[in-house]
Amino acid sequence: MNESAKRETEIARLRSLSKALEARHQLSRTVRDFFRQHSYLEVNTPVQIKAPALEEHIDCSAAAHGYWLRPSPELHMKRLLAALNRPIFQLGPCFRAEERGSLHLPEFHMLEWYRPEADCMDILEETKFLIRTCDQALEGFTEDKAFNRKIDFSGEWMVVNLDTAFAEYTEMDMDSAMEQNLFEQVLVERILPQAEKNRPLVLCGFPLTLDSLARKNPDSGRAERWELYVNGMELANAYTELTDYHEQKHRFQQTAEIRRRQGREVYPVDVHYLETLRCGLPECGGIALGFDRLLMALLGCDNIEQITPFPPEKETVEFI
Amino acid sequence: MYEASDLRKGLKIEIDGEPYIVTNFEFCKPGKGQALYRCKLKHMLNGSTLDRTFRSADKIDKPNLETREAFYSHSEGDVHIFMDGETYEQYAIPDEILGTGSRFLKPDIECEILFYKERPVEVTLPFFIEARIIETEPGARGDTATNVTKTAKLDNGHEVQVPLFINEGDLVKVDTRTGGYSERVSKA
Numbered sequence: 025m026n027e028s029a030k031r032e033t034e035i036a037r038l039r040s041l042s043k044a045l046e047a048r049h050q051l052s053r054t055v056r057d058f059f060r061q062h063s064y065l066e067v068n069t070p071v072q073i074k075a076p077a078l079e080e081h082i083d084c085s086a087a088a089h090g091y092w093l094r095p096s097p098e099l100h101m102k103r104l105l106a107a108l109n110r111p112i113f114q115l116g117p118c119f120r121a122e123e124r125g126s127l128h129l130p131e132f133h134m135l136e137w138y139r140p141e142a143d144c145m146d147i148l149e150e151t152k153f154l155i156r157t158c159d160q161a162l163e164g165f166t167e168d169k170a171f172n173r174k175i176d177f178s179g180e181w182m183v184v185n186l187d188t189a190f191a192e193y194t195e196m197d198m199d200s201a202m203e204q205n206l207f208e209q210v211l212v213e214r215i216l217p218q219a220e221k222n223r224p225l226v227l228c229g230f231p232l233t234l235d236s237l238a239r240k241n242p243d244s245g246r247a248e249r250w251e252l253y254v255n256g257m258e259l260a261n262a263y264t265e266l267t268d269y270h271e272q273k274h275r276f277q278q279t280a281e282i283r284r285r286q287g288r289e290v291y292p293v294d295v296h297y298l299e300t301l302r303c304g305l306p307e308c309g310g311i312a313l314g315f316d317r318l319l320m321a322l323l324g325c326d327n328i329e330q331i332t333p334f335p336p337e338k339e340t341v342e343f344i
Numbered sequence: 345m346y347e348a349s350d351l352r353k354g355l356k357i358e359i360d361g362e363p364y365i366v367t368n369f370e371f372c373k374p375g376k377g378q379a380l381y382r383c384k385l386k387h388m389l390n391g392s393t394l395d396r397t398f399r400s401a402d403k404i405d406k407p408n409l410e411t412r413e414a415f416y417s418h419s420e421g422d423v424h425i426f427m428d429g430e431t432y433e434q435y436a437i438p439d440e441i442l443g444t445g446s447r448f449l450k451p452d453i454e455c456e457i458l459f460y461k462e463r464p465v466e467v468t469l470p471f472f473i474e475a476r477i478i479e480t481e482p483g484a485r486g487d488t489a490t491n492v493t494k495t496a497k498l499d500n501g502h503e504v505q506v507p508l509f510i511n512e513g514d515l516v517k518v519d520t521r522t523g524g525y526s527e528r529v530s531k532a
Contacts, residue, residue, distance in 0.1 A: 079376065080378075081373070081376060081377055081378050081379070081400075082376070122349050122379075123371065123373060123379070124371060125369075125370060125371025125372065126370065126371075127371075127372070128371055128373070205378075205399065207375075207377055208372075208373075208374050208375065208377035208378055208380055208399075209380060209397055209399070211374050211375060211377070212372055212374055212380060212382070212397075213397070216374070227375075230375060230376075234375055234376050234377055235376050251374075251375055258374055258375070261375075261376060286401070
């Protein structure tokens with residue numbers, strides 16, 4: 025293809041996304057209005073960071089000079105929250121190495137918010153309110169043929185406990201699935217397909233070891249954490265934040281050890297974050313919601329490229 | 345060995361000593377857990393399909409594939425005869441291995457044939473072949489605002505969509521991967 029044909033192809037592709045871009049613009053306005061009305065402070069924390077939170081299954085992309093591109097703004101946001109003791113939110117880019125598929129881009133936008141004196145179930149109510157508000161704000165896009173706004177966010181959301189789901193839909197319990205390294209596969213292939221189509225599904229009672237930063241429920245021994253799914257697509261992950269300094273340090277150490285054994289990069293620990301916990305992080309709840317996926321869910325897109333002007337594979341370059 | 349992160353559509357792998365090609369590929373990573381690579385696989389010899397989910401730590405065998413350059417000679421019914429450019433050995437390739445590619449075969453074009461344990465599994469044609477237009481409506485006709493292409497018949501008997509300025513007798517380049525018109529080589 026010659027240069028002008030390439031440019032024409034790009035223009036045609038970008039113009040085909042114009043409705044999706046308008047919807048994205050409308051969505052970010054709605055999100056910001058929502059949080060402003062609920063007395064949240066919008067914050068921006070560094071994108072290049074020195075100490076990404078240690079998580080067993082999250083790998084970061086390296087930036088220059090010993091920095092990493094943030095996989096999430098979580099630690100900085102909680103450091104801010106501890107100092108300000110007020111609700112904060114952030115909408116901005118996050119990065120995950122080697123994650124690419126119809127629902128994944130290595131660079132994406134995350135909407136995160138944290139609220140003092142809240143637990144993950146308070147956050148769930150707020151999330152329902154937010155997403156329903158966003159859904160109404162995008163009502164005008166229902167008429168557009170390019171989209172298939174089919175998910176019913178206004179009705180009741182299904183809330184399912186994972187231990188119960190394992191018992192009901194599989195022959196193994198969640199702990200043995202974890203031991204046999206089958207948890208994710210069973211979740212995707214056996215449990216998620218059971219969910220009602222076009223209806224939001226909230227999974228709760230996750231195994232504690234999958235996450236380094238959620239509080240342990242003293243009764244169940246599971247994480248105080250839930251995730252939101254629609255038609256098999258994960259939209260959000262929320263928890264009651266772990267605020268105990270000693271337990272947090274111990275969990276980071278455990279995760280570091282696991283990553284070291286697996287021969288994976290072991291990121292340094294954010295000492296400011298641990299110090300924040302030692303001096304006292306208020307009890308709080310927080311959530312990370314995939315902004316691009318929220319847009320996909322609201323518009324009824326099933327491939328992230330339908331809303332992405334510049335997917336990484338299209339960025340061909342040459343030296344001059 | 346391949347890593348699970350190498351998986352993508354079109355990758356050729358080996359499972360239990362059998363060669364497969366990835367025909368569909370879905371990446372997922374639920375619940376802050378490990379990455380899953382959910383693949384649909386097609387057996388490269390018998391065409392049977394298989395669903396297989398790989399996890400991030402999985403290692404996957406590489407099939408021992410050998411590429412040979414060969415020139416297309418002629419066809420005998422549903423079998424296409426190629427001649428090895430180095431050894432002059434003849435290979436008889438069944439039509440189903442070429443798939444839609446068979447319509448672009450022309451004597452003496454050089455192809456790459458992929459062998460798995462001495463059995464041909466894939467033929468790659470040159471990305472572009474030249475063909476002459478033997479039949480198409482003259483010039484631009486009708487509603488040019490919406491009709492930007494027209495149908496044209498090639499000298500190999502197949503039809504492609506071409507721009508309105510293409511005429512009978514023109515020599516054009518056709519992309520064998522998509523089967524579509526690429527550009528005009530020369531005017532009639």
